[in-house]
Every structure is written in C-alpha cells, then in structure tokens.
Amino acid sequence: MVNYAYLIPLFPLAAFVVNVFWGRRLKSKSAPVAILAMLGSLVISCLILKEVISGKTLEQSIEWFKVGRYSFEAGFLVDSLSAMMLCVVTLVGLLVEVYSIGYMHGDARYHLFFAYLSLFIFSMLGLVLSNNLIQTYIFWELVGVCSYLLISFWFEKKSAADAGKKAFITNRIGDAGFFLGLSTLFYYLGTANFAQISQRLAHHPEGLSQGVLALSAVLIFCGAVGKSAQFPLHVWLPDAMEGPTPVSALIHAATMVAAGVYLVARSYAVFAAGHLSLEVVSYIGIITSFMAGSIALVQTDIKRILAYSTVSQLGYMMIALGTGGYSAGVFHLMTHAFFKALLFLCAGSVIHACGVQDIRQMGGLFGKMKVTATTCLIGCLAISGVPPLSGFWSKDEILVSVYNSGNMVLYGLTLTVAFMTAFYMFRLLFLTFFGKPREKLHIHKPAPTMDWPLIILAIFSIFSGFVGSPLMGHAFSNFIYFHPEHIEPNYMVMVSSIIVGLAGITLAWVFYILSPGIPAALARNFSPVYNLLLNKYWIDEIYDRFIIRPFLRLTKFAFSFDRYLIDGAVNLTGTSCVAVSRVKGWIDKYIVDGLVNLIALMVGALGEVFRRLQTGLIQNYILLIFTGVIAIVILLRFV
Amino acid sequence: MIPLSHYLILSAILFSIGLYGVFTRRSAIGILLSLEIMLNAVNINFVAFAKFMAPHSLAGQIFVIFTIGVAAASTVVGLAIIVAIYHNYKTIFVDEIDVMKW
Amino acid sequence: MWSNLLSASIFYLIAIASIIFAILSVTLKNMFHSALALIVMLLGVAAVYIYLDAEFLALVQILIYVGAIMTLVIFAIMLTAEIYNKNIKRQNQQKLISLIIASSMAGFLIFVLSRFKAQGGVSFFEPLTLAMIGKELLTKYVLPFELISIILLAALVGSAAISKKE
Numbered sequence: 001m002v003n004y005a006y007l008i009p010l011f012p013l014a015a016f017v018v019n020v021f022w023g024r025r026l027k028s029k030s031a032p033v034a035i036l037a038m039l040g041s042l043v044i045s046c047l048i049l050k051e052v053i054s055g056k057t058l059e060q061s062i063e064w065f066k067v068g069r070y071s072f073e074a075g076f077l078v079d080s081l082s083a084m085m086l087c088v089v090t091l092v093g094l095l096v097e098v099y100s101i102g103y104m105h106g107d108a109r110y111h112l113f114f115a116y117l118s119l120f121i122f123s124m125l126g127l128v129l130s131n132n133l134i135q136t137y138i139f140w141e142l143v144g145v146c147s148y149l150l151i152s153f154w155f156e157k158k159s160a161a162d163a164g165k166k167a168f169i170t171n172r173i174g175d176a177g178f179f180l181g182l183s184t185l186f187y188y189l190g191t192a193n194f195a196q197i198s199q200r201l202a203h204h205p206e207g208l209s210q211g212v213l214a215l216s217a218v219l220i221f222c223g224a225v226g227k228s229a230q231f232p233l234h235v236w237l238p239d240a241m242e243g244p245t246p247v248s249a250l251i252h253a254a255t256m257v258a259a260g261v262y263l264v265a266r267s268y269a270v271f272a273a274g275h276l277s278l279e280v281v282s283y284i285g286i287i288t289s290f291m292a293g294s295i296a297l298v299q300t301d302i303k304r305i306l307a308y309s310t311v312s313q314l315g316y317m318m319i320a321l322g323t324g325g326y327s328a329g330v331f332h333l334m335t336h337a338f339f340k341a342l343l344f345l346c347a348g349s350v351i352h353a354c355g356v357q358d359i360r361q362m363g364g365l366f367g368k369m370k371v372t373a374t375t376c377l378i379g380c381l382a383i384s385g386v387p388p389l390s391g392f393w394s395k396d397e398i399l400v401s402v403y404n405s406g407n408m409v410l411y412g413l414t415l416t417v418a419f420m421t422a423f424y425m426f427r428l429l430f431l432t433f434f435g436k437p438r439e440k441l442h443i444h445k446p447a448p449t450m451d452w453p454l455i456i457l458a459i460f461s462i463f464s465g466f467v468g469s470p471l472m473g474h475a476f477s478n479f480i481y482f483h484p485e486h487i488e489p490n491y492m493v494m495v496s497s498i499i500v501g502l503a504g505i506t507l508a509w510v511f512y513i514l515s516p517g518i519p520a521a522l523a524r525n526f527s528p529v530y531n532l533l534l535n536k537y538w539i540d541e542i543y544d545r546f547i548i549r550p551f552l553r554l555t556k557f558a559f560s561f562d563r564y565l566i567d568g569a570v571n572l573t574g575t576s577c578v579a580v581s582r583v584k585g586w587i588d589k590y591i592v593d594g595l596v597n598l599i600a601l602m603v604g605a606l607g608e609v610f611r612r613l614q615t616g617l618i619q620n621y622i623l624l625i626f627t628g629v630i631a632i633v634i635l636l637r638f639v
Numbered sequence: 640m641i642p643l644s645h646y647l648i649l650s651a652i653l654f655s656i657g658l659y660g661v662f663t664r665r666s667a668i669g670i671l672l673s674l675e676i677m678l679n680a681v682n683i684n685f686v687a688f689a690k691f692m693a694p695h696s697l698a699g700q701i702f703v704i705f706t707i708g709v710a711a712a713s714t715v716v717g718l719a720i721i722v723a724i725y726h727n728y729k730t731i732f733v734d735e736i737d738v739m740k741w
Numbered sequence: 742m743w744s745n746l747l748s749a750s751i752f753y754l755i756a757i758a759s760i761i762f763a764i765l766s767v768t769l770k771n772m773f774h775s776a777l778a779l780i781v782m783l784l785g786v787a788a789v790y791i792y793l794d795a796e797f798l799a800l801v802q803i804l805i806y807v808g809a810i811m812t813l814v815i816f817a818i819m820l821t822a823e824i825y826n827k828n829i830k831r832q833n834q835q836k837l838i839s840l841i842i843a844s845s846m847a848g849f850l851i852f853v854l855s856r857f858k859a860q861g862g863v864s865f866f867e868p869l870t871l872a873m874i875g876k877e878l879l880t881k882y883v884l885p886f887e888l889i890s891i892i893l894l895a896a897l898v899g900s901a902a903i904s905k906k907e
Binding site: 640641643644645646647648649651652653654655656657658659660662663664665666668669671672673675676679682683686687690697700701703704705707708709710711712713714715716718719720721722723725731734 | 745749752756759760763764766767772775776779782783786789790792793794795797798801802805806809810813814817818820821830831832833835836839840842843844846847850851854855856857858873874877878882885889892893895896897899900901903904
C-alpha cells in the first residue's frame with residue numbers, strides 16, 4: 001500500500017482538473033467530485049498510516065534532471081511524520097469540503113471554489129510527501145498560490161482582494177528566505193534530499209561551518225515564518241479572514257500554516273545541527289505567541305479572534321520545536337488541526353446563521369444552535385487545555401519540553417499564553433452562545449452537512465490527544481521522533497497547566513457572565529494598553545509607515561525617473577528616428593525613385609521612337625536599306 | 640556606234656525604275672515584276688561590259704544565261720509562295736500580311 | 742554612215758520605249774496591264790542584246806522570259822489579284838520618298854557611269870557563234886551548268902510542294 005502513496009495527491013488534482021474544465025456543467029455536482037476524491041485520498045492515507053505504524057517506511061525517487069554535477073530528483077517519502085500529516089490533511093480537508101457544500105451553497109463560483117480547495121489540498125499533500133527540499137519548495141509555492149486564490153475568492157470585495165495580495169506578498173518575503181536557505185544548503189551539501197541531508201550533517205562535512213549551517217537554518221525558518229504567520233510576518237493571517245470561512249478553517253488547521261511547522265519538523269536535522277537556529281525558532285515562537293494571544297484578548301470579530309489564536313498556537317508549536325520538543329510540536333500540530341478546524345467551522349456556522357461577525361452583536365445562541373454550541377464548547381475546552389481533551393495532552397508536552405529546556409522566563413511566558421488562550425476562547429464562547437441576545441438576529445439553522453463535520457471533528461478533538469498521553473505510554477512520541485526522547489510525565493507542569501487553563505476560564509466567566517461591566521471599566525482604566533492591543537501593536541501601521549510608504553515613494557520616484565528620463569530618451573530616439581526616416585523616405589520617393597523612373601521613362605520614350613521603325617512592312621525596310629546606301633555613297637563620294 | 644556609257648545609263652535607269660517599283664508596289668506580284676526589271680537591267684550591264692571590255696570572252700553572255708535561269712527559278716518559287724499566301728490570307732498585299740509584326 | 746545613224750536612232754528609240762514601258766509596268770493600276778507592259782520592256786531588252794551582238798541571249802530572253810516566266814506570272818495574276826477592282830490602292834504611302842530615293846540612285850549611277858570610258862579597241866569584229874557558247878557551257882562552265890539545272894529542278898519540286906493544298 002505504501003507504494004501507492006503517490007496516488008494520494010493525484011486524487012485531488014484530478015478533482016481540480018475536472019472541476020476547472022467541466023465545473024460549469026457539473027454545477028452542484030462539483031462538490032461530490034471533490035469530496036469523493038478526498039475520500040479516496042483519506043482511505044489510502046489511513047491504510048498507509050496503518051502500515052507505517054507497523055514499521056514500514058518508503059522513499060522512492062527518480063532523477064528529474066541534471067545540472068552539472070548536481071542531480072535533482074523527484075520522489076516521495078513516506079515515514080511516520082508524513083503519514084500522520086497525510087491523514088490529518090485529508091481528514092480535515094474532507095470535512096471542510098463536506099461543510100462547504102452547505103456554506104457555499106448558491107455561490108456564483110461554486111464549482112471553482114471546490115476546484116481551488118482540491119488544488120490547495122493537492123499542493124499540501126505534495127508538500128507533505130516531498131522527499132527533498134526543492135520539491136517541497138515547489139509545492140510550497142503552490143500552496144501560496146492557492147491561498148491567494150482562496151483568500152481573495154470573493155474578489156469583488158476590495159478588502160478580500162487586498163487580503164489575498166497581502167497574504168501572497170507577505171508569504172513571498174518569507175519564501176525568498178526559504179529559497180536562499182535551501183540554495184545555501186544545497187550548495188554546501190550537494191543534495192536536497194532530507195534523508196541525505198541528515199546523513200551528511202551527521203558526519204560533520206568539511207567546509208560547512210556552524211555559522212553557515214545556522215544561517216541556512218534561519219533562512220529556511222524565514223519561509224516557515226511567512227507560511228506559519230510568525231512574527232514579524234504574521235500580519236497576513238488575520239486579514240486572510242476575508243476569505244470564505246471553510247478556507248480559513250483549512251488554512252488555519254491543516255494546510256497553509258501547518259506547512260511552516262511541517263517544514264521545520266522536516267528539516268529538523270538542519271536546525272538541530274546549527275546551534276543558534278533553534279533558539280531563534282523558540283524566541284520567534286514565544287514573541288508571536290504572546291503577542292497574538294494578547295491581541296486576541298480584545299478583538300471582537302469572531303474570526304479574527306480565532307485567527308490570532310491560531311497565530312498564538314503556531315507560536316506554541318515553534319516554541320516546542322525550538323526547545324527540542326520535536327514530537328510535542330508535531331503532536332500539537334495534529335491536535336490543533338482538529339480543534340482549530342472545529343472552532344473555525346463553528347464560527348462559520350454562526351456567521352452563516354446570523355450573518356454578522358462581531359461577537360458583541362451575538363449572544364444567547366446556545367438554544368438555537370445546540371450542535372454548533374456544544375461542539376464549539378468542546379473545541380474551546382480542548383484549546384484551553386482542559387483534561388482529558390486533546391489540547392491538554394499536546395500542550396502539556398510542550399510545557400514539559402519548555403520546562404526541561406531550563407529557561408524559566410520562557411516557561412512563565414508559555415504559561416501566560418496558556419492562560420490568555422483559555423480566557424479569550426471562553427470570552428468568545430460566552431459572548432456568542434450564552435447570556436442574553438444583545439441584538440435581534442434572524443437565525444436560520446445550519447444544514448446537516450454543516451453539522452456532521454463539526455461532530456466528527458469534536459470527537460477527534462476529544463480523543464486524538466490520547467495517542468500521545470502518558471496513559472497510552474506516549475505512543476505518539478514513540479511513533480514520531482527525531483532522536484529517541486524519553487518523556488517523563490511531569491506532574492507539576494501538568495497541574496500548573498490545568499490551573500492556568502481553569503483560571504482563564506473562570507476569569508472569562510466572571511467578566512462576561514457574572515458582571516459584564518468589568519471589561520469596559522478595565523478598558524477605560526488601562527486605555528493605552530487596551531488601544532495597543534486593539535490596534536494589534538500597530539504593526540500594520542508600522543509596516544505601512546516605515547516599509548510600505550517609503551517603498552511607494554521609491555517606486556514613485558522610479559516611476560517618474562522611468563517616465564521622464566527613460567521614456568523621454570526612448571521617445572526622443574523614436575521621434576528622431578521618425579524624422580530621419582521621413583527625410584530618407586522623401587529622398588527615396590523623389591530622388592531615387594525619380595531617377596529610376598526617369599531612366600525607365602527615357603527607355604520607354606526611346607522605345608516609343610524606335611518602335612516606329614519596326615513597321616513590319618518589308619518595303620519600308622528596303623527603302624531604308626537603300627536610303628542607307630545612298631547615304632553611304634554620298635558620304636564616301638562627296639564629303 | 641553606241642558608246643558603252645549609253646548602255647550603262649539605260650541599265651541604270653531601268654534599275655532605278657525597278658527599285659521604285661519594289662518600293663511602292665503593294666501587290667507581291669507587282670514586286671516580283673519590278674524585280675524582273677532590275678534583273679534585266681543587270682543583265683544588260685553584263686552583256687555590255689562583256690562586249691566592250693572582254694571581246695574575246697563568252698563569260699558575260701554565259702553569266703547572263705545563268706542569271707536568267709536563277710531568275711526563272713526564283714520567280715517560280717516566289718509565285719508559288721504568293722499563291723500559297725493568297726490561299727491562306729486571301730490577300731497578296733504585303734502590307735496586309737503582318738502576322739509576324741508585334 | 743546612214744545605216745549607222747539609223748541603227749543608232751533605232752537603238753535610242755528602243756531604249757526610250759523600254760524605259761517608258763518599264764515605268765508603265767511599275768505604275769499601272771491593273772496588274773494584268775503592267776504584266777503586258779513588262780513583256781514589251783522585255784522585248785526591248787532583247788533588242789538591246791541584238792545590238793550588243795548577243796543574238797542567242799535575245800532568243801533566250803524572248804523564249805524564257807516572255808514565253809515562260811511571263812505566262813506563269815499572268816497565270817498567277819489571274820489566280821490571285823482582283824484585277825478589275827479599281828478601288829483597291831495598288832501603291833503604298835511611301836511613293837514620294839521612294840521616288841526621291843530611286844531617282845537619286847539613278848542620278849548617282851548616271852553621274853558615275855556617264856564618265857565611264859571603255860579602254861582599248863572596241864570596234865573589232867569577231868563573230869561569237871552559238872556553237873562556241875554551247876562548247877563553252879559544256880566544257881568550261883559544266884559545273885555551274887549542272888548546278889543551275891539542279892536549282893531549276895529544286896525550284897520545280899519546291900513550288901509544286903508549296904502551292905499544294907493540304
């Protein structure tokens with residue numbers, strides 16, 4: 001079965017092709033096409049996972065092309081990491097597509113949406129299966145393109161189109177770093193294959209200093225920063241909420257942002273070999289995590305809260321990876337994929353039901369949307385780290401790994417972020433589903449196709465954590481490991497995490513159910529902090545002020561330079577050319593042509609004269625002959 | 640006794656008359672007749688010169704006999720051609736036979 | 742003396758008549774008439790041959806020209822030309838210039854020939870007989886003689902071939 005791994009991305013690709021070319025005719029049938037393809041991929045992925053668990057791995061590649069002494073290969077790698085990712089991606093992708101049937105119902109470009117979704121999932125699957133960095137990069141870019149297409153899916157809205165552009169450009173900045181990193185690595189190691197990279201790094205190759213290694217690791221991490229929305233390139237993710245909610249779910253849970261974490265995990269050997277690089281990863285992670293978490297505290301748009309939550313959680317994964325918790329990071333990536341997809345789809349249901357996105361306008365929706373509210377509660381509990389839900393186990397492992405790294409400041413901040421997470425998630429939950437309805441909203445019930453994915457994801461959110469829990473002997477960590485880790489359950493950390501999570505939930509309950517006046521009073525009293533958070537640390541403004549505007553000025557200057565100097569020169573050349581050719585044309589027309597015509601005319605006139613001699617009358621000729629005779633005689637005789 | 644020059648003058652006048660005929664006649668037969676006049680003028684020349692310049696030789700007279708023979712032959716062929724042309728073009732006027740003219 | 746004068750005046754008479762008939766021959770509108778005028782001129786030339794002591798040539802002239810060639814010409818005229826149609830122009834447009842060229846030719850020839858004086862003795866008399874001509878033809882000039890007979894044969898065959906209707 002492992003041999004057929006290449007089929008997994010081909011199913012969505014086929015669905016994409018079908019939907020792009022025949023989608024218009026398929027109309028509403030385009031969804032089943034995509035879903036069936038995804039189902040096929042999911043089944044194969046699960047079978048492969050089963051085989052991989054029983055100990056099989058496979059790497060197959062063919063030589064793609066050769067440049068000089070470097071050969072480039074194309075192939076796929078099935079090991080525990082990719083098998084796990086395949087299952088997560090296909091499962092979440094499938095559920096999101098099922099959910100989209102209801103959510104996108106009646107959209108003008110219904111078939112195109114499913115085509116893009118299929119392409120998106122295809123790119124992600126390709127990325128996961130790649131066995132070398134170059135192929136990864138190709139699919140990496142494809143993922144970027146798809147995110148652009150999907151975020152600006154409703155491109156009639158200017159904000160959506162802008163968000164798509166922002167996501168794409170921001171990603172490109174990171175991608176440039178990624179490309180430089182992989183080029184550096186390729187130059188020094190002569191291979192882009194992951195397995196070979198690890199192998200060669202293990203032998204400490206000559207000429208590859210620690211500095212270069214760290215540099216290439218950090219450059220590759222740049223790509224991950226862009227894709228996984230880490231500080232300072234996190235700005236695109238909240239704006240990406242302009243896309244349809246299922247897309248957000250997909251981006252946040254399984255495909256786009258997971259790609260960054262996956263890349264770091266995949267090329268973990270490089271990071272592990274460079275000393276500084278892991279620290280960079282963890283610091284970037286904690287900055288992102290803390291910042292995004294604090295911003296999420298005060299946001300009011302339901303999707304934006306979730307977006308910042310995602311950024312924060314991704315930061316968490318980076319912290320885990322940065323502090324050596326390889327399996328913890330990947331574990332959290334998996335559990336997060338489930339509960340974040342769940343939360344986003346819940347938010348989508350809510351938005352679909354009431355047509356607004358501001359949580360201040362909602363409230364008391366519990367009675368009207370029981371399934372959504374219940375599943376959302378499960379998602380919130382999971383992300384807050386309440387045992388025994390999945391988030392608790394993965395978060396616990398991260399905390400353990402941070403704790404084991406010995407950096408207590410980092411540990412404190414991580415705990416703070418956990419606290420903030422619990423608080424803002426329950427703030428969202430309470431404001432949306434509990435209390436009294438603040439505004440009269442017309443609610444229409446979500447379709448069953450939108451409820452079932454929620455239920456399935458909720459089940460996964462509850463139970464997927466057990467695979468990595470100490471109760472099952474850290475099965476996950478033993479399955480996915482970079483180098484054998486021995487994880488001791490740290491009960492102090494576990495208890496502190498539970499306490500922090502519950503404290504956050506309680507505080508949210510106090511603030512938003514018990515006495516709703518407190519938040520407003522706090523906002524008044526600490527208005528500078530509140531404003532800072534509300535405006536997302538003014539990072540967008542800072543970028544605008546210090547990067548975008550100067551850049552625009554530069555481009556304007558370049559434009560005017562182009563316009564007046566270069567265009568002027570070009571135009572001058574053109575004009576003078578035209579003038580010269582005018583003169584040449586005149587000379588040609590009147591002098592050269594005139595000469596030619598004159599000669600022709602002369603010849604013609606001469607012919608006109610002499611053709612009269614050619615009368616065809618024999619007697620004329622005789623007469624002329626004798627005239628000649630007479631003339632000769634006269635000349636000879638009398639002259 | 641008639642001097643040689645008078646024969647020659649007669650011959651010259653006859654030749655010129657024949658020439659005029661060749662110039663002006665439209666009919667091919669007319670041109671043929673004018674040619675006969677010219678030939679006769681030449682013959683007179685031959686005989687006169689033979690008599691006055693080489694009295695012991697018969698060459699002049701014999702040459703005239705040959706000339707008459709050739710003239711007869713040419714006339715016969717010419718007339719045959721004229722008759723053939725007349726069959727084809729229904730004319731014997733040389734200025735109307737102009738198929739070769741551009 | 743008188744006989745000399747008589748013969749001389751007869752010669753000039755014949756010469757003038759020949760010239761007149763030659764002119765008639767080239768100018769007459771009726772082709773048949775011009776052929777007849779030509780016959781007269783040919784007879785005149787035959788008379789001139791007698792004056793030049795070439796009786797045999799005079800005979801040949803009358804036999805071949807008048808008897809054979811002119812008969813043939815008259816037959817051809819009868820076969821082809823519209824003899825009695827007066828409306829057809831018989832001469833082309835270059836009459837004037839032809840006259841000028843022909844007369845200047847004549848004038849030039851007369852100018853040259855009238856100064857021509859015969860050298861040596863002219864007034865001897867040695868009869869050249871027909872027998873001598875025959876002997877000369879078949880001995881000294883036998884090759885041209887045979888050639889002319891072949892030419893005549895070729896002309897005979899050729900003219901028969903040309904005028905044959907396909």
